[in-house]
Amino acid sequence: xxxxxxxxxxxxxxxxxxxxxxxxxxxxxxxxxxxxxxxxxxxxxxxxxxxxxxxxxxxxxxxxxxxxxxxxxxxxxxxxxxxxxxxx
Numbered sequence: 001x002x003x004x005x006x007x008x009x010x011x012x013x014x015x016x017x018x019x020x021x022x023x024x025x026x027x028x029x030x031x032x033x034x035x036x037x038x039x040x041x042x043x044x045x046x047x048x049x050x051x052x053x054x055x056x057x058x059x060x061x062x063x064x065x066x067x068x069x070x071x072x073x074x075x076x077x078x079x080x081x082x083x084x085x086x087x088x
Contacts, residue, residue, distance in 0.1 A: 021066040028067060031057050032075060039082050047083045054079070 002008040031054035038047040055076060062072035 024061045024064065024066040028058055028061050028075075032079065035079050036082075039079075039086055042086065044083070044087050047086060051079055051083055 002011045031050075035047060035050040035054050038050045041047075058067070058072045058076055061067045062069045
């Protein structure tokens with residue numbers, strides 16, 4: 001437990017940051033699930049539309065450090081690969 005005023009403040013800030021970043025990561029997962037659902041339905045145009053809407057969200061959350069930039073790139077790459085396979 002925090003014993004000084006400074007430590008208590010840092011603990012509060014850390015908790016607030018954790019909650020905020022958790023909601024941002026959840027939003028990214030929701031967008032990714034939408035793309036995967038569109039891919040599984042077999043509709044290429046719908047999958048591309050969902051991917052185009054998810055891409056800026058993933059990038060924005062990565063810029064805010066709730067998600068690492070490399071993980072964001074990996075997610076986008078894997079989704080794009082699945083969409084391309086769907087078209088072929």
